[in-house]
Amino acid sequence: MKKKQKLLSLFLGIVLVVSVLSGGCDYLSQPINSDNTDSTSTPIDADWTFPTPQQNLPELANYAMVVAMVKPAVVAVDVEYITQDIFGRQTVAVASGSGFIIDPSGYIITNNHVVEGGSTVTVTLSDGRTFTASQVVTDSRTDLAVIKVDTLGEDLPFVYIGDSSALEVGEPVAAIGNALGLGITMKGGWISRLDAQITVDQSVTLYGLIGTDVAINEGNSGGPLVNMAGEVIGITSAKIAEVGVEGVGYAININSARTFIEELVKKGYITRPFMGVAGILTVDSSIQSYFRLGIDRGVLIRGVSEGGPAEKAGLMANDVILAINGQPVLTDEELILAIHGKKIGDKIEVSYFRDGVTATVTLTLAETPPPES
Incomplete structure (x- = not known):
């Protein structure tokens, strides 16, 4: 067996x-x-x-x-x-x-x-x-x-x-x-x-x-x-x-x-460092096909928090994150680990793909909002 x-x-x-x-x-x-x-x-x-x-x-x-x-x-x-x-x-x-x-x-x-x-x-x-x-x-x-x-x-x-x-x-x-x-x-x-x-x-x-x-x-x-x-x-x-x-x-x-x-x-x-993105998915051939992405690598973000660091930096739902501080991120786990060890207030460079164009923004990690009572 x-x-x-x-x-x-x-x-x-x-x-x-x-x-x-x-x-x-x-x-x-x-x-x-x-x-x-x-x-x-x-x-x-x-x-x-x-x-x-x-x-x-x-x-x-x-x-x-x-x-x-x-x-x-x-x-x-x-x-x-x-x-x-x-x-x-x-x-x-x-x-x-x-x-x-x-x-x-x-x-x-x-x-x-x-x-x-x-x-x-x-x-x-x-x-x-x-x-x-x-x-x-x-x-x-x-x-x-x-x-x-x-x-x-x-x-x-x-x-x-x-x-x-x-x-x-x-x-x-x-x-x-x-x-x-x-x-x-x-x-x-x-x-x-x-x-x-x-x-x-x-x-x-x-x-x-x-x-x-x-x-x-x-x-x-x-x-x-x-x-x-x-x-x-x-x-x-x-x-x-x-x-x-x-x-x-x-x-x-x-x-x-x-x-x-x-x-x-x-x-x-x-408290946790807060990037303000949600629904992250590792981009592979099936994800690329399903969401009709123009790229076959990186990490797809399905949403951003209103008023959060990602939105303030200009990231949007369905952007594909390619690198953090110049280091490639190929899986959702790698994206998590890229934030791993960062502190609240740290600035990070986020490279991403959107509509056939690659760009980089600076994002300031915030404190995760406290739970609602």
């Missing part, structure tokens, strides 16, 4: 986004699209800052020491959902995931897909203490969420943050989380790939992921991926499995996530 690769459940889903960190490209989904309805949260604290990464923590001798260090700050996340049966009767369903405490005052990181749509979110520490979320901020494009709990004056254990840019293929790591909803457990392995990308569905491709051979199961989502110093270097998110092949796990790298998490807490949504 022919082997068929498939993306497993992603433990309720996963999506990511563009990063503007100094290290360059990280990950993104559709930052150039005008739709920004993915972030719908209310801010928690405008003055909160993400914890500073640790410097030169010593490596521990074995996994047992890593678990002893990290496990107290890893939580089981239980989410209640109100569902309706075919007769219209409401019932309560419960799903489980993982998270980890990054601030002793009660800030917990997890995945958006772990808490999305939940009516009640409860976290349980490994010592048995349980807290109900007072607020949850989420962003589906990054698949990130922050749970805030009222600690009632208790100082909670917390993880140390590492530097994911220093990772190397072959480095040992551990995933700690609420695997299969059975409580906090650990699986060890190695980093097998850096800057990985996977396609979740037709509209979302994930970039900048950490690939690992650590065995990841449903319920691990939102838990920490840690190095041998016990530092969090990733957020466990998804698993790809192929028939007859051992599963490959993926995690969001913490360097990318930190900027987004801080914005979520401060603003309730994530």
